[in-house]
Structure formats: C-alpha cells, structure tokens
Amino acid sequence: MPAGHHESAGRTKNTKVRPGNPYLKGALGLAAFGAVRTKDTYLQARYKRLTARRGPLKALVAVEHSIITAIWHMLTDNVAYQELGGTYFTHRDPERVTRRAITQLNQLGYAVTLNPIEGTA
Template identity: 80%
Template sequence: MRRDITKGSYLQARYKRLTARRGPMKALIAVEHSIITAIWHMLTDNVPYHELGGDYFTRRDPERAARRAVTRLNELGYRVTLDPMEATG
C-alpha cells in the first residue's frame, strides 16, 4: 500500500533516504514515527509544526550530498571533478 507524502517536504525527503537503505515498509513506519514524534512535541511544547523542507538533508551536510552525487555519477560511468564556484555577493 503506497501513501502519498507531500512533495518537497522533509517527510518525503526522509522517506526517500530511508527507502534506499531499509525498503518501503520500514521507511513508511519510520516516517510515521517521525510524524508521531512531531505531534508529541507540538502538543507538549504548544508550538506549531515547522516544516524543514525537502532540501533539509542537503543543507545540513552539503559536502556529503556532493560526495553522494559524484559517487553515483562514477557508478554510471562518468568521471567527475568538482571546481567550487566563487561566492557572489
């Protein structure tokens, strides 16, 4: 049984990351646990839900995301070198 998770949300990103490692059913249970935990914190602390966003894991550790992308491209047969862009501002 597949349940839709809002596109571009933290929960969707969490589901996708867990599905790759644990499979769809365990990932679904883990996301449900995350929802229950968030509800508990909202009710206990009397605060509204704060959406972290679908890019939360990339923002949290951008170097890891870059390494993962390079590794995936290498697996597909591409040779990749990274040249950091200069900050504009």
Template identity: 85%
Template sequence: MAPFRDALDLLDTIPGINQATAEVIIAETGGDMTRFASAKHFTSWAGACPGHHESAGRTKNTKARPGNPYLKGALGLAAFGAVRTKDTYLAARYRRLTARRGPLRALVAVEHSIITAIWHMLTTHKPYAELGGSYFTQRDTERATRRAITQLNQLGYTVTLNPMETTA
C-alpha cells in the same frame, strides 16, 4: 470538537494530516500531552515506536509495539499522505529510508516522526516547522558532493569541481 479548535489547527499544519485525521488524534489522545512524560512515552503508548528484542547480547528487529489501534490507523493514513507530498521533510525521510529498509519500515519511521512532532506541537503550542525536502543534503553537503561524484565516476565521467563565486 469546538474546545479543541486550537489543537486541530496546529495538527493541520503537518503534511499528510487533514481535518478528519486531526480529529481522530485529538479524540484518542484527549489533546493533553501532560500525561506523557516525553515524546518517547507518547510514541510507545501509541504503538508507533520500533520493536526491539535483545537476546544473548544480539539485537533483533521485531514488529512495532501494540498500541491504540485507532490512533495507529490515523497515523498510517497521515504518513501515507505525507510521503506523497512534494518537497517536504517527511517525503525526503521516506525516500531516504526506503532504499535501505524497504517501504513498510520507512512508513513506520514516518509515522514515528509525525507522532513525535505532534507531541512537541501540543506541548509547546507551536505550529509544525517544515525543514524542507533538501534537509538531508543541506545537513551534510560534503557527503552529498561525494555521493554525486561517485555516481558520475561509475557512469564513466571524470569530474573536476570548481567552487562557485559568491557575490556579496
């Protein structure tokens, strides 16, 4: 694995990916992302994209695509480790999706996020940029505020909002 030391160090920056998982990813992909036209092509080849079936104009969810079983196994372990990290984007994504879709589908979505990040990292040779666990609340603060107010109202409280004074 000596010729792939730079790629291994890049992959090690993703939460949930350890040295052994990074070695499996490099061994299965070759570390060269030029053979894949885009991240979507790479996730499809790996079998980490969601299944899609359309019949008579109706879209139905199906199982994930078949792909490289060794890579899928490594991604599953990486996703399982990533969702147990604290204050990371991947863990926040898992918690957010688990409520609606269930734990297994949310885990496949985290695998998809990881493999998309891998393609971008190995293409641009830049380390993983962690967005943080509060990414989704910071992205749409008004939505988070409405949700918190609604929850407090359901508990029987009346809420009055006063904006904080900022000192500059």
C-alpha cells in the same frame, strides 16, 4: 523506541511495532501515506531516503513515527509545526551529498572535476 533492547555490537536490531490504539495507528498510517506524497517536504525526503535501504513499508512506519514524535513535541512544548523542507538533508551536510554524487559518477565511468560557481562558495 523498540519493544526491547535488541542490540548487539552497538547496532539496534529490527523489532515489531508495539501494540497500541488501532484507530490511532490507522489514522497515522493515512497521515503518513499522504505526507510522503506531498512534494518538497521533510517527510517525503525522509521516506525516499529510508525506502532505498529499508523498503517502502518500513519507511512508511518510520514516517508514522516521525509524525507522532512531532505531534508529541508540539503538544508538550506548545509550539507550531515547522516544516524543514525537502532539501533539509542536503543542506544539513552538503559535503556528504557532494562526495556521494562524485562517487556515483566515478562508478559510472566519469572523471569529475569540481569548480565552485563564483558568488556561492
């Protein structure tokens, strides 16, 4: 949660990272940097999605937040970490991914016709 209620017209505005334990922040930074470099993981997929919109440093801070949130839930609920996988966002809303791919191909000048593969639809 941001340091204040920086909200206007229903949109949350950017704010600075709140002060905290510098050792924990450093460790989270290293953990996030390692997590985004591992292949086919949820955290890498999240980083790639956010990097396109926010830039690499803000995306890295968002991954740090995801890690600390996961740790909090693991400690609070006494459960193990469940890796969602690198294809989590694709499987979550496949129609959105399809629409986006079609739009990109249309922008490149291609007419797209979709024919579902038998046995998968």
